[in-house]
Amino acid sequence: MKKKTYFLALVLVVSLLFCYPVSSRGAEINWPTRPIEIIIGAIPGGPSELNARFFSEKWSEFLGQPIVIVNKPGASGAIAAKYVANAEPDGYTFAMGHDTIYITSRLRRKDIGYDLDSFRIIFEYSAATYFYTVKADSKWRSLKEFMADAKENPGKLTYAPFGVGSSVHIATEMLAQEAGVKLALVPYRSSREALTALIGGHVNMSITAGLAGMSGSPLIRPLAVVADKRHPTYPDVPTLKELGFKEVYISGNQSIFGPRAIPDEIVNKFLDAHKKVAAKYEKEIIERLTGWNLTFVGAIDGETAMKGLKLREQKYREFAPKIGIKVE
Numbered sequence: 001m002k003k004k005t006y007f008l009a010l011v012l013v014v015s016l017l018f019c020y021p022v023s024s025r026g027a028e029i030n031w032p033t034r035p036i037e038i039i040i041g042a043i044p045g046g047p048s049e050l051n052a053r054f055f056s057e058k059w060s061e062f063l064g065q066p067i068v069i070v071n072k073p074g075a076s077g078a079i080a081a082k083y084v085a086n087a088e089p090d091g092y093t094f095a096m097g098h099d100t101i102y103i104t105s106r107l108r109r110k111d112i113g114y115d116l117d118s119f120r121i122i123f124e125y126s127a128a129t130y131f132y133t134v135k136a137d138s139k140w141r142s143l144k145e146f147m148a149d150a151k152e153n154p155g156k157l158t159y160a161p162f163g164v165g166s167s168v169h170i171a172t173e174m175l176a177q178e179a180g181v182k183l184a185l186v187p188y189r190s191s192r193e194a195l196t197a198l199i200g201g202h203v204n205m206s207i208t209a210g211l212a213g214m215s216g217s218p219l220i221r222p223l224a225v226v227a228d229k230r231h232p233t234y235p236d237v238p239t240l241k242e243l244g245f246k247e248v249y250i251s252g253n254q255s256i257f258g259p260r261a262i263p264d265e266i267v268n269k270f271l272d273a274h275k276k277v278a279a280k281y282e283k284e285i286i287e288r289l290t291g292w293n294l295t296f297v298g299a300i301d302g303e304t305a306m307k308g309l310k311l312r313e314q315k316y317r318e319f320a321p322k323i324g325i326k327v328e
Contacts (some may be wrong), residue, residue, distance in 0.1 A: 121303075160202075
């Protein structure tokens with residue numbers, strides 16, 4: 001009797017194993033079968049959106065389904081991030097992310113609705129260059145001159161980042177602290193708006209992700225870039241490190257992410273499609289991204305990307321209280 005009971009139990013266990021979804025046993029799943037959405041946490045026309053739209057057409061070629069770009073601006077990208085964090089992990093809702101969305105936009109808010117562990121990064125594929133820019137007819141010919149003026153006039157010179165608590169806001173405060181100056185914050189919603197305010201004479205300096213389509217404009221004068229090396233569009237503009245600023249900590253890396261529970265099979269299919277795009281269109285990608293002041297970084301896997309984000313989050317959290325940002 002005991003042997004019969006044991007045998008029946010064994011049969012039941014084996015039967016249950018075969019009832020699990022196909023994807024959990026490692027077999028290929030049928031994805032995608034309908035259009036995919038990529039959510040952009042910014043208004044149309046910025047470098048992040050242009051970048052995502054350009055790549056979406058290429059990814060569609062290898063995924064076999066259209067990719068639709070959906071703008072959900074607000075709260076420095078937090079609205080878009082929360083939307084994706086709560087989406088079904090079925091591979092039809094992704095977003096474009098960077099440090100502001102992943103980290104700095106939530107430093108001040110415990111109730112924002114997500115954290116890094118809410119997401120699964122699929123891959124990193126590009127990096128923004130951040131520009132410190134003044135009007136072309138301003139008296140400042142270099143960042144050194146601007147900072148010297150700021151030192152003589154504490155709190156009087158203004159700067160425009162894209163949002164309070166954004167990565168560029170915190171980076172500029174890092175720069176000001178290292179230079180021993182006090183600058184006045186005038187935040188805008190996007191890089192495009194910040195540059196428009198600069199050209200209109202409403203602020204003294206902007207810090208933006210790229211130059212919002214204004215590369216080569218006679219109306220602006222970039223003073224410095226936050227990047228590992230000079231940008232090919234502005235080879236005469238030095239990096240902050242060249243100017244002696246070592247403490248400004250910011251990454252412009254951009255990635256595609258989705259809800260945490262997205263299956264491995266979907267992640268691998270999307271990553272494989274991106275690698276095929278990179279191999280087929282590398283020259284076009286580099287030319288297009290350079291025009292938007294972006295850098296192509298290939299295909300950095302999600303695990304590596306997440307490790308970098310967690311290290312940067314720790315640094316942002318350590319610095320934010322020094323500039324009056326109460327970290328929750």
